[in-house]
Amino acid sequence: MSPYLYVIATVLAVIPTAIIFKICTEKIKENPDRKERVQTMFFVGVALAELIPIILIVFGFIHMQQVEAIEELFIPGILILILMGFATFFMFLQRTFDVEKEMKNFMNTFAMIGVTLSSAIPIISIVSLMMMLPN
Template identity: 45%
Template sequence: MAFYGGDKMGISYVFVLAAAIAVFVNVMNYKVSMDAMKELPENKEKVQSRFFLILALSEIIPIILIVYGFSNLETVSAMEELYMPGLLVIVLIGFAALFIVLQRIVGVPKDMKAFAKNFSNIAMATTMSIPIIAIIAMYTMIP
């Protein structure tokens, strides 16, 4: 199952790789940003702008992988070839959602609850974008 050379099964794993990179980097970026906001709530605007800068830079490799995957996209011979990649992407989505919700709940000062909720919703949407694109890409590979 190589990621090169037009292997149909491998192309689906390119989408999984893009989703995994996006989820793990975005979740770690969110955690660092939330911890910084919990420590110094008065610097939340600065932390939030740093979050978006790192987010933009961290999406470069997953976007390149998505473009590569779509450029080599072919239908698979049997739908069973997409079960494992699809399951992996769904697990990544569940992990990200659980992690972001738990970070929002634990240790947030009362005066910062509304900001943390809005920030978490933004982080959830940006973290889920690449995995959703990966699911759509795998859907287009169905015979």
């Protein structure tokens, strides 16, 4: 199976998670009293956003084949790492922009949760690419 299947899974996981994170941080900034409810909505949104990527990962595992040369995995691996870096940078940027002083700790924790959730599929994709390495 093509290693680009894992890139597609990563794109379909990272971009929606970043968008959901952005929406939730805006809601928290507007009304800090509802932060627990918004955080719950974030978890549900991320779970729904990762359904298709998880199916793609399973499909990739089922049809996994070793590649002929390691060079076939360079571009997919780099794309996955770039997407993972984008999500991390984006979420850490959102936590610092226009946040009240008393909300800083919560936003730092929320950003760490967001980075962790957005990094799950890319890490699985990188491991999958490593499993495709030639002997």
